Amino acid sequence: MATSSPAATVAPAISATLAPRRSSKLLIGIVIAVGLIAAGGAAAYVFLPRFMGAASTETAKAPMPEKPIFLTLEPLTVNLQSEGRGRFLQIGMALRVRDEQTKAQLVEFMPEVRSRLLLLLSNRAPESVVAPEDKAKLAEEIRKALSTPLAPDTPELGISSVSFNTFVVQ
Template identity: 65%
Template sequence: MATSPNAPTAAAPRSSKLLIGLLIGVSLLAAGAVAYVLLGPKAAAHQAEAAKPAPEKPIFVALEPFTVNVQGEGRAKFLHVGMALKVRGEPSKAQITEFMPELRSRALMLLSNRTADSLVSPDDKAKLAEEIRTELNRPLNADLPEQGITSVAFNTFVVQ
């Protein structure tokens, strides 16, 4: 049997299905690429944000305000100060609370050796805060670690 050149063959339906399959595949790849370009950076940023650990809440221990005599030229000067100690964690907070009388005494001794003129500028106060942090962080005895004070914040500071 002879076939004419115009007669359909079995390859024609197969090639059209292959062509349709390729077009669908290319379309899906293109749609995926567009979705990645549009959503990829946002989704990656969102995932990175979600992966970040939540910042820890700061823990502060407030010292009751106190007044101390400071060194003055000719007349008595006073410093009225209130401060809060930022600590590393609950164990540090518990230790500071337990030894509060000794820590207050250390702060009073440190402050009473200052002159009124050395407590005026913002730089003087920042330096004083660091000295207080260092002094109060010293171990209370040989068996105890340092207190874990990371910073000192003044909430009252009056030199008169």
């Protein structure tokens, strides 16, 4: 006879209720572990660049370039060498200099600077200053001519470039 005892029916019911508890505890543990890992990853993403990046960005940043120093010259008008009718060049320029001392020296010797420019520019044919390449070549010649010392005991001037702001050939 197969009569079931109350103990026999209780045992499967207890084992059935214990199994979901174990799997739910395991599931809760896994969810908490994944949450902690995600929180740790998010914290590392947010805070680690601030600590690591502070040192690396200071070394990676290039020093700020110094503010350029320019000396703008009054426009010059020069007769050009031409056959027949008279031609002239009206030119205005700015010199980019190395430091304030060079700028002060150029201002002090301005009559000689203008004289050097007039002599250099008056020997030109009108056709030799029209093309952009010719203007770039002329700017370099002016830079070299003005960089030579203005007085016997002075060093070479630090003129890094010549920029034209007026350039008219007629």
